[in-house]
Amino acid sequence: MSLELRCGDVVTGCGGVVSGATQDEVLVAAAAHAADVHGLTNIDDATKRQLIAAIHPVRADDRALRAR
Ligand SMILES: [Zn+2]
Numbered sequence: 001m002s003l004e005l006r007c008g009d010v011v012t013g014c015g016g017v018v019s020g021a022t023q024d025e026v027l028v029a030a031a032a033h034a035a036d037v038h039g040l041t042n043i044d045d046a047t048k049r050q051l052i053a054a055i056h057p058v059r060a061d062d063r064a065l066r067a068r
Pocket of ligand 1: 016
């Protein structure tokens with residue numbers, strides 16, 4: 001089971017999705033995405049809590065839906 005974070009759950013209007021095998025991996029990917037796409041190089045504790053709250057498991061059928 002992998003985990004994913006939809007950036008749009010935290011940043012309104014962003015279509016970015018990051019994923020990883022563990023919460024830490026997702027957070028690392030999210031930090032990279034935030035720096036690349038949003039120019040956000042420092043994620044504070046409040047934002048990190050929002051990110052963690054938004055992380056959820058990926059189901060196979062979710063992937064199939066997004067691939068369309
Ligand atoms: Zn984003």
